[in-house]
Each structure stands twice: as structure tokens, then as C-alpha cells.
Amino acid sequence: MKEVPQTYNGIAKKFMSTISQMRSIRIDVVFDQYFSPSIKDCEHSRREEATSPVSIGPNQVRPHNFAAELKNIQFKEALVNFFIDHWDSEDMVPFIGNKNIYVSYNKCYSYKVLNNKVIKTTEESLSREEHEEAESRIIFHICQIDFDAKVVIxxxxxxxxxxxxxxxxxxNLSLNIWMNMGVGNHQRCININEIYRILGVSLCKALPCFHAITGCDYTPAFFRKGKVRPFKMLETSIEYQLAFQNIITDDEDILETTFITLEKFICQMYGVKNSSDVNDVRFHLISSTFQSKKSDENFDKKFRNFDSSSVPPCKAELLQHLLRVRYVTKLWRNAHLKHPTSLSPVDSGWIINDDKYDFVWFVGDQLPSTVADIIIQNDRVLEDNDNSQYDDINNSDSESEDDYDDFEDASFFTWQDLKKNTKSKVSKNKHHANKTGGGEAIDDELNTTDLKMLDIIAPVSVESELLLILR
Structure with missing residues (x-):
């Protein structure tokens, strides 16, 4: 919105005037909800969104920096509630005209003019309170259309x-759906039906899980892995597509097989094709970097540039990630349902800390017991030797040298122990290979595939019977 009015009454009028100027007879405006606690708490913290209380009145002057104030969650909630309450006033009659305006927030409200008065009603059939994101609720709105129509989002x-x-x-198969994105000269309409035809049913059904597993607003991303190469892997594998679809199943046997396939996908994403165990991949990547060339060579290599985030998460971490992916995918794949999921975030990779949802990174010991025992034992040896220095200060120099030798031998023994034991014992919980953030946008990646965009991209002058606006 350009040239924002000074009062909230003016803002409400201008917003209604802007959307009512569109050609569609029906216009749906869908807003986000903000739950507390929310599985987006980590993303809200990353964006530094404030939560200070706000009250709004029609003649109240807006803040000078209106855009910055929109980062305040409670301000956005107060603003939306003000719109909902204010748009049924007589001042809105000339703006609404012959349009049918639907506003979806905690409930869905409809506004239309009858006998020169604005009639506001609650549409229970379109109300969906269980999901806070506007993205899934806009899908729910489209799914309720049972007649032929052109829809622009x-x-x-x-x-x-x-x-x-x-x-x-x-x-409804007869719906013709377009997505309007960009601003100014960069504004384009994308033909969703044509993209769906080119990608195919199987790949499209796998996309929600793909977006969640590679990083979105709810889940961390695999550091420096992006989405382009993983998408190409998914595009060429029916096995992976089926696994990405089956993650929402409630059948325990199918779910166990699905998690194994997804683990194999992660292994291939890190460049190891013939493995389905992330612990083995971690061992392979670490040993290929630190492995001694000679059996009697001490473990004393120095690698300043080695990044622990270049290895995949261990199996315990990956399990929690997949549980979160399953929860989010259920919300998205069941967006057409009024009650999309019965799962609880607490059982799906989150924990409540300070009234906010935080990630459960792993469950269990941080280190394998054999390695932990060795490290603790060596610490005790060093502590005992340090105590002996106070008992006999005259021998401090020689004892210090002995301490260093003991520590050096312990390091060598630990390395030999790792090489002799099973590969899964080297699954150290270093910094997770994930990094909070959504990664690259999928609409950018579609341009890197073999899609022929000539039939997909169209001019912005697409008329529709229904316009859905996502705010």
C-alpha cells in the first residue's frame, strides 16, 4: 500500500478500496493467525518480531514507521480485528458495491451491500480455526468451490x-487457477494447472514433504544443501516420491519403511549413494578427512577448515527432524480438511520452553557410551596428576610432561578404538548440519528445471470470478 493514510479509519477505507477495484465479483482476503505457543516461535524469534500490546481506534493516528510496526505480532492482530469490526460500517458501502468480500482470520466473515447497508455474516463453512497459516486456509477456501471458475491467487x-x-x-478439476506474483513490471501470472500437468500427480503430491524436509518456516534446512539438487533427486526417483507422499500415513509399518527411505535420501544428498544409514555416512566423511595413512601414525592431523556442519545429522537428530517434517506435511497435505491433523507438536519434535515451542534436537546421550567413558577416564587421570603436583611441587615439571604423554596416548587410543568399533559409534553430536531458515525459494528453482515456461507464464490481465488475496 502506497501513501498510507494517517488514521486507521483511512487505512481501512484505502485497503477496502484497493481490493474492491479488482475485477472479481468475489474477493477472499486471508490473514495469518498467531498462536501461543506456536511451532513458528523459532522463526518469529529469528525475524525479531515483537509482541507488545496494542489498541487501535478509527481516529487514532498510526505510528510514523508503519512498516516497522507490522513486525509486532499483537499490532497485526489488533489491525486485522479493527478491519473486521470497521468494514461493516456505512462508510464502506461505496467501496464494497456489488462485490462479495470474504475475510478469513479466526473466523470467516462475509461482507456485501444490501439495501444500501453492509451486511456482515459469519461463514461457518469457511471458518477454520485449527491452523494459523493463511497458506493452508486459502487452499481450504479453494476446495469449497464446486462450480467452474477462474481463480487468481x-x-x-x-x-x-x-x-x-x-x-x-x-x-475441482474444472477450476482454472493462476497465481499473481511480483510487483510493477515484474508482476506475472503463473498457470498452476499447467505446472501441475508438467510435473505430474506423483511429484506434486511429494512437494509439501520435500519443502518441509529441506527447510521451511517450521523446520531447519540442511546447511548449504539448498533445494535445487535435492529436487532433481526427487524428480528422477519414484521411490523417493512415494516415500514423501507416505510420510503422512498412520500405519506404523509403512511409516517405518518411509523413514528408512527418507534417510537414504539424506545420505544421497550428502553425496553417498549406496548407503541408507546417516551414521555410516558421518563415519565415511569424517574418516576420509582424518584417517591416518599409516597404522602406527599418531592422530595429530590439524584441519582448521573442517566444518562439522558439512556432515549429516546423526540418526537421533534426523529422527526428530523427520517427526517435525511429518507434522508439517500433514498440515499442508490435509489443507483441504477442516481438521488437518490429530498429531501433537510435543510428540513431533518440539518441546515447550518458557511458553514457547523449541526444537528437540535429539533424545539420548550426546556421545556414545564407549567414547564418553574414555574421555571421562582421561579427565580423571589429568585431575589426579594435577593434584599430585600440589603434593610434590619439586617434581612439577616432570609430572606435567607425564600428563601430556598420558593425554597424547589417550587421544591415540580413542582414535584406534573408533577405528576398531562399529561405524555407528562415531556419531558425535556436533553442531547440527541444519541451519534455521527456509533455503531457496521453490519458484526460483522451477526455472532451473526443464519446464517450458512459455505456456505457464501469462500477462497479468487475467480475469477471474474469484480472487484470493494472501496477506
Whole structure:
């Protein structure tokens, strides 16, 4: 919105005037909800979104930095509630005109003019309170359309494209769906039906899980792995596509097999094709870097540039990640349902800390017991030797040398022990290979595939019977 009015009454009028100028007879405006606690708490913290209380009135003057204030969650909630309450006033009659305006927030409200008055009603059939994200609720709105229509979705978030393609099999086949993205000269309409036809049903149904497992607003991303190469792996493998679809199953046997296949996918993503165990891959990558060339060579290599995030997460960490992926994928793949999931975040890779959801990175010991015992034992040896220095200060120099020798031998023994034992025992819990953040946008990656975009991208002048606006 350009040239934001000074009062909230003016903002409400201008916003309604802007959306009512569109050609569609029906316009749906969908807002995010903000739950507390929320599985997006980590993302909100990363964005430094504030939560200070706010009250809004029609004649109240807006903050000078209106855009910065929109980072305050409670300000956004107060602003949306003000719109909902204020848009049924008589001042809105000339703006609404012959349009049918639907506003989806905690409930879905409809506004239309009858006998020169604005009639506001609650649409229970379109109300969906269980999901806070506008992306899935806009899919729910489209799924309720049971007649032929052209639908244009106006948004700036690529997540809606993924969720929409993942739910195309639940929509009315006669719908012609376009997505309007960009601003100014960069504004384009994307033909969703054509993308769905080119990618195919199987790949599109796998996209929600793919987006969640490679990093989104709810889940961490694998550091420096992105989405382009993993997407090419998914695109060429029916096995992976089926696993990405089956992650939402409630059958325990199918789910166990699915997790094994997804672990294999992660191993291949890190460049190891013939493995389905991330602990083995970690051992392979670490040993290929630190392995001694001679059996009697001390473990004294120095690698200043080795990054622990270049190895995959251990099996315990990956399990928690997959549980989170399953929860998010259920929300997205079941966006057409009023009750998308019965799973609890607490049982799906999150824990409540200070009234906020935080990630459960792993469950169990941080180190394998054999390695932990060795390290603790060596620490005790050093401590005993340090105590002996106080008893006999005259021998401090020689005892210090003995301490160093003991520590050096222990390091060598630990390395030999790792080489002799099973590969899974080297699954140290160093810094997770994940890094919070969504990675690259999927709409950018579609341009890197073999899709022929000539039939997909169209001019922005697409008329529709229904316009959905994602805010």
C-alpha cells in the first residue's frame, strides 16, 4: 500500500478500496493467525518480531514507521480485528458495491451491500480455526468451490505454490487457477494447472514433504544443501516420491519403511549413494578427512577448515527432524480438511520452553557410551596428576610432561578404538548440519528445471470470478 493514510479509519477505507477495484465479483482476503505457543516461535524469534500490546481506534493516528510496526505480532492482530469490526460500517458501502468480500482470520466473515447497508455474516463453512497459516486456509477456501471458475491467487510467499500443487488432486478439476506474483513490471501470472500437468500427480503430491524436509518456516534446512539438487533427486526417483507422499500415513509399518527411505535420501544428498544409514555416512566423511595413512601414525592431523556442519545429522537428530517434517506435511497435505491433523507438536519434535515451542534436537546421550567413558577416564587421570603436583611441587615439571604423554596416548587410543568399533559409534553430536531458515525459494528453482515456461507464464490481465488475496 502506497501513501498510507494517517488514521486507521483511512487505512481501512484505502485497503477496502484497493481490493474492491479488482475485477472479481468475489474477493477472499486471508490473514495469518498467531498462536501461543506456536511451532513458528523459532522463526518469529529469528525475524525479531515483537509482541507488545496494542489498541487501535478509527481516529487514532498510526505510528510514523508503519512498516516497522507490522513486525509486532499483537499490532497485526489488533489491525486485522479493527478491519473486521470497521468494514461493516456505512462508510464502506461505496467501496464494497456489488462485490462479495470474504475475510478469513479466526473466523470467516462475509461482507456485501444490501439495501444500501453492509451486511456482515459469519461463514461457518469457511471458518477454520485449527491452523494459523493463511497458506493452508486459502487452499481450504479453494476446495469449497464446486462450480467452474477462474481463480487468481495474489501473494508474495512461495509456500502457497508448494501447498497448492500438493493439493491439486483435492480440487475441482474444472477450476482454472493462476497465481499473481511480483510487483510493477515484474508482476506475472503463473498457470498452476499447467505446472501441475508438467510435473505430474506423483511429484506434486511429494512437494509439501520435500519443502518441509529441506527447510521451511517450521523446520531447519540442511546447511548449504539448498533445494535445487535435492529436487532433481526427487524428480528422477519414484521411490523417493512415494516415500514423501507416505510420510503422512498412520500405519506404523509403512511409516517405518518411509523413514528408512527418507534417510537414504539424506545420505544421497550428502553425496553417498549406496548407503541408507546417516551414521555410516558421518563415519565415511569424517574418516576420509582424518584417517591416518599409516597404522602406527599418531592422530595429530590439524584441519582448521573442517566444518562439522558439512556432515549429516546423526540418526537421533534426523529422527526428530523427520517427526517435525511429518507434522508439517500433514498440515499442508490435509489443507483441504477442516481438521488437518490429530498429531501433537510435543510428540513431533518440539518441546515447550518458557511458553514457547523449541526444537528437540535429539533424545539420548550426546556421545556414545564407549567414547564418553574414555574421555571421562582421561579427565580423571589429568585431575589426579594435577593434584599430585600440589603434593610434590619439586617434581612439577616432570609430572606435567607425564600428563601430556598420558593425554597424547589417550587421544591415540580413542582414535584406534573408533577405528576398531562399529561405524555407528562415531556419531558425535556436533553442531547440527541444519541451519534455521527456509533455503531457496521453490519458484526460483522451477526455472532451473526443464519446464517450458512459455505456456505457464501469462500477462497479468487475467480475469477471474474469484480472487484470493494472501496477506
Amino acid at each position: 495474489r501473494c508474495s510467499d512461495s509456500d502457497i505454490l508448494i501447498i497448492l500443487l500438493g493439493n491439486m488432486d483435492h480440487l
